[in-house]
Amino acid sequence: MEYFPAPLEHLVEQFAKLPGIGGKSAQRLAFHVLSLPEQEAQAFADAIVDAKKNVTLCPVCRNFTAGGLCPICSSPKRDESLLCVVADPRDVAAIERSREYNGRYHVLHGVLSPMNHVGPDDLEIKSLVDRVAKGDVQEVIMATNPDTEGETTAMYIARLLKPFDVRVTRLAYGIPVGGHLEFADDATLMRALAGRQEI
Amino acid sequence: MEYFPAPLEHLVEQFAKLPGIGGKSAQRLAFHVLSLPEQEAQAFADAIVDAKKNVTLCPVCRNFTAGGLCPICSSPKRDESLLCVVADPRDVAAIERSREYNGRYHVLHGVLSPMNHVGPDDLEIKSLVDRVAKGDVQEVIMATNPDTEGETTAMYIARLLKPFDVRVTRLAYGIPVGGHLEFADDATLMRALAGRQEI
Numbered sequence: 001m002e003y004f005p006a007p008l009e010h011l012v013e014q015f016a017k018l019p020g021i022g023g024k025s026a027q028r029l030a031f032h033v034l035s036l037p038e039q040e041a042q043a044f045a046d047a048i049v050d051a052k053k054n055v056t057l058c059p060v061c062r063n064f065t066a067g068g069l070c071p072i073c074s075s076p077k078r079d080e081s082l083l084c085v086v087a088d089p090r091d092v093a094a095i096e097r098s099r100e101y102n103g104r105y106h107v108l109h110g111v112l113s114p115m116n117h118v119g120p121d122d123l124e125i126k127s128l129v130d131r132v133a134k135g136d137v138q139e140v141i142m143a144t145n146p147d148t149e150g151e152t153t154a155m156y157i158a159r160l161l162k163p164f165d166v167r168v169t170r171l172a173y174g175i176p177v178g179g180h181l182e183f184a185d186d187a188t189l190m191r192a193l194a195g196r197q198e199i
Numbered sequence: 200m201e202y203f204p205a206p207l208e209h210l211v212e213q214f215a216k217l218p219g220i221g222g223k224s225a226q227r228l229a230f231h232v233l234s235l236p237e238q239e240a241q242a243f244a245d246a247i248v249d250a251k252k253n254v255t256l257c258p259v260c261r262n263f264t265a266g267g268l269c270p271i272c273s274s275p276k277r278d279e280s281l282l283c284v285v286a287d288p289r290d291v292a293a294i295e296r297s298r299e300y301n302g303r304y305h306v307l308h309g310v311l312s313p314m315n316h317v318g319p320d321d322l323e324i325k326s327l328v329d330r331v332a333k334g335d336v337q338e339v340i341m342a343t344n345p346d347t348e349g350e351t352t353a354m355y356i357a358r359l360l361k362p363f364d365v366r367v368t369r370l371a372y373g374i375p376v377g378g379h380l381e382f383a384d385d386a387t388l389m390r391a392l393a394g395r396q397e398i
Contacts, residue, residue, distance in 0.1 A: 003291060003292035003295045003296070004263060004288065004292065005253075005254055005263055005264050005265035005269075006265055007246070007249045007250040007252075007253045007254050007265055008250050008254050008263055008265075010246045010249065010250065011246045011247060011249075011250040013246075014242065014243045014246040014247075017243075018228050018231055019227060019228070019231050020224065020227065021228075025219065027289060028218060028219065029217050029218070029220075030250065031288075031289070032217060032218050033247055033250060033251060034250060034251065034254055034263070036251070038251055038252070041247055041248065041250075041251040042248060042251070043213065044213045044216075044247055045244040045245070045247040045248045046244070047206070047209045047210045047212075047213040048210060048213075048232055048240055048243055048244040048247075049240065049241060049244045050206045050209065050210075051206040051207050051209065051210040051229065051232060051233060051240075052232065052233065052235070052237055052240035052241070053206075053237070054204075054206045055204055055206050055207050055233055064203060064204055064207055064233070065204050066204035066205055066206055066207075070204075089203065089230075090226060090230070092202060093202035093203060096202045097202070182223075183223075
């Protein structure tokens with residue numbers, strides 16, 4: 001790849017660092033950026049800096065937000081007694097799309113994974129326990145992915161929440177086992193919410 | 200996709216504009232950028248602006264360069280009488296990797312494609328003819344891809360160069376090195392037979 005001018009090589013390298021983008025794809029993307037009008041390339045660069053600078057984590061639910069409390073945590077219409085625990089902000093988006101859920105969320109930002117050296121302290125578990133300890137929450141719905149790591153994380157958290165006076169439930173297996181929440185269709189998510197089971 | 204804060208949505212949209220990047224991939228890439236240290240996100244943004252600003256086309260061969268003549272056009276070691284015509288700067292990189300070629304290049308930036316409304320005026324064909332007209336070039340190697348559009352472009356340019364005193368050649372067709380006869384398509388085998396060489 002040493003046959004392109006340095007600034008182009010540089011851009012190819014940056015694209016190649018992105019997950020799932022190989023060398024050839026990185027070249028294709030860098031060439032595409034060069035073909036853009038200067039204004040559009042600038043807009044792309046600005047979007048990166050802007051997102052990195054202005055997207056923060058909600059101090060309550062740890063979901064992404066543009067500063068301060070997120071819209072869901074600050075909405076008075078949301079049921080404060082119901083808490084849905086997900087691994088990823090994309091899962092919040094997926095559940096919101098189903099329009100079936102009116103409670104609050106808690107985003108763990110990952111799942112327990114000893115293989116990848118992810119332990120309880122790497123996740124937003126302590127903030128979840130603190131939240132439940134305040135006593136407003138009556139039910140915690142564990143909505144991690146129905147795979148091994150998601151299950152383990154759900155069981156681990158369920159055990160942590162035992163001392164508190166809350167119902168801990170799990171999304172029903174309307175979701176295909178081994179699948180990912182993010183890719184579930186709306187109807188499946190709706191069924192899964194409606195059929196949740198106590199664990 | 201209206202469940203993420205605006206700056207994040209914005210970044211997802213920018214990624215989704217890239218060729219070959221769908222909605223889910225764009226989300227994944229945007230989330231990855233958010234997970235980067237601020238410094239690395241800034242470096243990515245800078246690389247985009249820098250490449251767009253500092254990569255220009257060589258005034259002679261139309262290959263990408265970081266301002267002024269490209270390294271190949273400005274090298275006195277390169278044979279000026281030999282000109283290799285390619286569709287894309289990536290093809291220059293591919294031929295350079297073979298270390299077999301010591302002439303100059305001319306980059307067309309595309310091939311003739313009536314279906315996509317690409318005509319001769321959209322390519323660097325006039326600059327090629329002007330270059331050949333100067334009289335230094337003795338052989339023009341047409342190295343466009345061996346598909347219909349590449350062939351058509353090569354034939355079109357060969358005809359344009361007829362009035363000048365230059366040899367116009369085409370890359371050899373045949374079985375790829377390391378390939379298997381069994382898997383070669385009929386057209387390639389036919390060409391390989393027709394172009395057989397004495398050993």
